[in-house]
Amino acid sequence: MAAARKQNSYRIAVASGKGGTGKTTVALNLAAMFGEPVQLADCDVEEPNDNLFLRCEQLTPHEVTMLVPEVDPQRCNGCGACGELCQFRGIVSLGSRALVFPELCHGCGGCALVCPTGALTEHPHRIGTISVGQSGTIRLIEGRLEVGVSLVPPVIRAVRDQLLDDVPAILDAPPGTSCPVVATLRESDYLVLVTDPTPFGLHDLKLAVALAKELGLPCGVVVNRAGEDLVGLHSYCQAENLPILLSLPDDRQIAEVTSRGDLVALALPEYGLMFSELATKLKHELAKTGGTP
Amino acid sequence: MSKEHIRELVVLSGKGGTGKTSVTASFALLANKAVLADCDVDAADLHLLLTPIVEQRHAFMSGHEAVIRQQDCSGCGICMDSCRFDAIRREGAVCRIDPVACEGCSVCYRLCPDKAIDFPERVCGEWMVSGTRCGPMVHAQLGVAAENSGKLVTTVREQAWAVAVDKRIPLIISDGPPGIGCPVIASLSGVSLALVVTEPTVSGLHDLQRVLALARHFSVPTAVCVNKWDINPQQTEKIEAAARSAGAAVTGRIRYDRSVTQAQLQQKAVVELDAGAGDDIRVIWKQVTELL
Numbered sequence: 001m002a003a004a005r006k007q008n009s010y011r012i013a014v015a016s017g018k019g020g021t022g023k024t025t026v027a028l029n030l031a032a033m034f035g036e037p038v039q040l041a042d043c044d045v046e047e048p049n050d051n052l053f054l055r056c057e058q059l060t061p062h063e064v065t066m067l068v069p070e071v072d073p074q075r076c077n078g079c080g081a082c083g084e085l086c087q088f089r090g091i092v093s094l095g096s097r098a099l100v101f102p103e104l105c106h107g108c109g110g111c112a113l114v115c116p117t118g119a120l121t122e123h124p125h126r127i128g129t130i131s132v133g134q135s136g137t138i139r140l141i142e143g144r145l146e147v148g149v150s151l152v153p154p155v156i157r158a159v160r161d162q163l164l165d166d167v168p169a170i171l172d173a174p175p176g177t178s179c180p181v182v183a184t185l186r187e188s189d190y191l192v193l194v195t196d197p198t199p200f201g202l203h204d205l206k207l208a209v210a211l212a213k214e215l216g217l218p219c220g221v222v223v224n225r226a227g228e229d230l231v232g233l234h235s236y237c238q239a240e241n242l243p244i245l246l247s248l249p250d251d252r253q254i255a256e257v258t259s260r261g262d263l264v265a266l267a268l269p270e271y272g273l274m275f276s277e278l279a280t281k282l283k284h285e286l287a288k289t290g291g292t293p
Numbered sequence: 294m295s296k297e298h299i300r301e302l303v304v305l306s307g308k309g310g311t312g313k314t315s316v317t318a319s320f321a322l323l324a325n326k327a328v329l330a331d332c333d334v335d336a337a338d339l340h341l342l343l344t345p346i347v348e349q350r351h352a353f354m355s356g357h358e359a360v361i362r363q364q365d366c367s368g369c370g371i372c373m374d375s376c377r378f379d380a381i382r383r384e385g386a387v388c389r390i391d392p393v394a395c396e397g398c399s400v401c402y403r404l405c406p407d408k409a410i411d412f413p414e415r416v417c418g419e420w421m422v423s424g425t426r427c428g429p430m431v432h433a434q435l436g437v438a439a440e441n442s443g444k445l446v447t448t449v450r451e452q453a454w455a456v457a458v459d460k461r462i463p464l465i466i467s468d469g470p471p472g473i474g475c476p477v478i479a480s481l482s483g484v485s486l487a488l489v490v491t492e493p494t495v496s497g498l499h500d501l502q503r504v505l506a507l508a509r510h511f512s513v514p515t516a517v518c519v520n521k522w523d524i525n526p527q528q529t530e531k532i533e534a535a536a537r538s539a540g541a542a543v544t545g546r547i548r549y550d551r552s553v554t555q556a557q558l559q560q561k562a563v564v565e566l567d568a569g570a571g572d573d574i575r576v577i578w579k580q581v582t583e584l585l
Contacts, residue, residue, distance in 0.1 A: 018310060019308065019311075020310010020471075021309075021310055046474045047473065047499070049308075052496060052499055053495075085399060087399050088398075108399075109377055110399060147473060150475035151475065152474040175471050175472070176336055176442075178476075179438075179442070182394075198558075199338075199558060199560075203336075203338060207437065259497075260494075260495065
C-alpha cells in the first residue's frame with residue numbers, strides 16, 4: 001500500500017467508530033513516548049484537539065482551498081449543460097444564467113469542462129486551514145475545517161499532503177466510518193482501534209473492524225477505561241483475531257489529567273511506560289504485517 | 294397535524310462520546326410522546342437503548358459511482374487525468390476506479406472516449422421506521438466506507454417529520470452526529486433547538502465553541518449541558534461561562550455516574566434506573582421543554 005514511500009515512513013492511524021473513546025489520548029501519548037521523532041497528523045479536522053495538549057507555538061497556518069466555478073455573465077447563455085453534469089446541485093441554470101452554490105460544490109471541475117461558451121472559470125474557495133508545528137520530538141500537522149463548510153475529505157487530504165516521507169507518522173482520525181475516516185486511512189499501514197468495554201463501544205468497534213477489512217488494513221485494539229468486561233469485548237477480539245495492544249484502566253486520574261489538557265504519559269509515569277510498550281508492540285505488529293519496522 | 298405545531302430538538306456535542314445518546318434516550322422516555330430520529334448514521338447507537346422493533350426497512354440510494362468496463366477500456370488515461378479525487382489508477386493496460394475514493398462526480402463518465410464507463414446509482418445504506426417503548430423511531434445505517442451521510446441524515450429527518458404529521462405527535466427528538474461537518478449541518482438546519490452535551494475538558498470546551506458557532510451560522514437557538522461535570526468543576530464553570538457568552542442557555546450539569554454504563558448494559562435509558570445522573574437529566578429536560 002505504501003510502496004512508493006521510503007523506509008521508516010510508515011503510517012499508523014488511530015480510529016474508533018464511536019466518538020470519545022480516547023483516540024486523541026492514545027495518539028498523543030503514543031507520539032510522546034514513540035522513542036524517536038514522529039509526525040502527528042490531526043485528521044479530526046471538524047474538531048481538532050491535538051494542539052490543545054501539545055501547545056505548539058510555531059503553528060503557522062495556511063489556507064486549504066477548493067476550486068469552485070465562477071460564472072462570466074457576459075459569456076453564459078443559460079444552456080444548462082453545467083447543471084445537468086453537476087451531481088451535487090452546486091451549479092444550476094436559472095433562466096438565462098448559471099448560479100453557483102459554493103457550499104454544495106465538490107470541486108470536481110466538470111462544469112467548467114462541459115461549458116460550451118467558456119463562461120466558467122475555477123477559483124480557489126477557502127474551506128479550512130493547515131498548520132505545522134513542532135513540540136519536542138513531535139511534528140504536528142493540524143487540519144481545521146472552516147465553520148459552516150460541509151466538505152471534510154479535501155481538508156484531510158491536505159493534512160496528509162504535508163506528511164514528510166522519511167519520518168513515521170501517527171494519524172488521529174475523526175470518529176465514524178464514513179468518508180472522513182476513509183480519507184484519513186488511505187495509505188496507512190496499520191490501524192489502532194480505540195474502544196471502551198461498553199455496549200456502545202463494542203457495537204461501534206465492530207463497524208470500525210468492518211471498515212478495516214473493507215480497506216484491507218491490519219489492525220489492533222486499545223481498550224480504554226478497561227474494567228470488568230461485561231460485554232464480551234475480549235472474546236470478540238479473540239474470535240476476530242485482533243490483538244489487544246494496550247488496556248488502559250478506568251482510572252479517574254487519567255480523566256482529570258486529560259481534562260486539563262495534559263499528557264497522561266508525562267504526568268503519570270506508570271502510564272508513560274505503558275505507552276512506550278505500546279510503541280514497541282506496534283513496531284512488532286508492523287514487522288509482522290509487512291508495513292515496515 | 295400541521296407542520297407549524299411540531300417542534301424539533303437535536304442533541305449535539307461537537308466532540309464525540311460526551312453522552313449525546315444517553316441523554317437523548319432519557320429525553321425520549323421523559324417526553325412521554327415523541328418521534329425519535331437517530332441522525333448519527335455513521336455509528337448509530339440509540340437502538341441499543343431503545344430496542345426498536347423494525348416495521349419498515351428501505352434501501353438508501355444516493356448519488357452514483359463510476360465503474361469501468363475493463364473489456365471496453367483502451368487505457369488512454371483521460372479519466373485518470375481528469376479525476377480530482379485521485380480515484381483512478383492504471384492497472385496493466387486498463388484503468389480501474391477505487392469505489393471508496395470515487396466521489397460520484399460523473400466527469401470521467403462524460404469524458405471517456407471509449408464510452409467504457411458506467412455510472413449506476415449507489416446503495417449507501419438503509420433507513421428504518423420502528424416502534425419503541427417511547428414512541429416511533431426513524432433510524433438508519435450508513436454502509437461501511439459509504440458516502441453521503443448528510444443526505445441520509447436528511448432522509449431520516451424527513452421521515453421523522455412525516456411520522457410526526459401522520460401520528461399527530463408534536464415533538465421530534467434527534468440524536469445528532471459528532472463534529473461540525475456535513476451530517477451535522479444536515480441534522481441542524483431549521484430545528485427549534487440544539488442542545489449541546491459537552492464534558493469539562495479542554496477538548497470539550499474547544500469543540501463546543503465550534504458547534505455553537507455553526508448553530509449561530511444557521512440561526513438555530515442553542516442550549517448547553519455539561520456531562521461528568523465533577524471530573525473538573527473549574528472547567529465546568531469555564532464552559533458554562535463560554536456558553537452564556539455565545540448566547541446559549543445553560544440548562545444543567547450531569548454528574549459522573551457509572552449507572553450510565555449500567556443502563557447501557559440493561560438496554561435502558563439512565564432515567565429508568567434509580568441513578569443520580571438520571572435525576573440531573575430530569576432537571577435538564579424540564580429546562581429544555583421550557584426553551585422549546
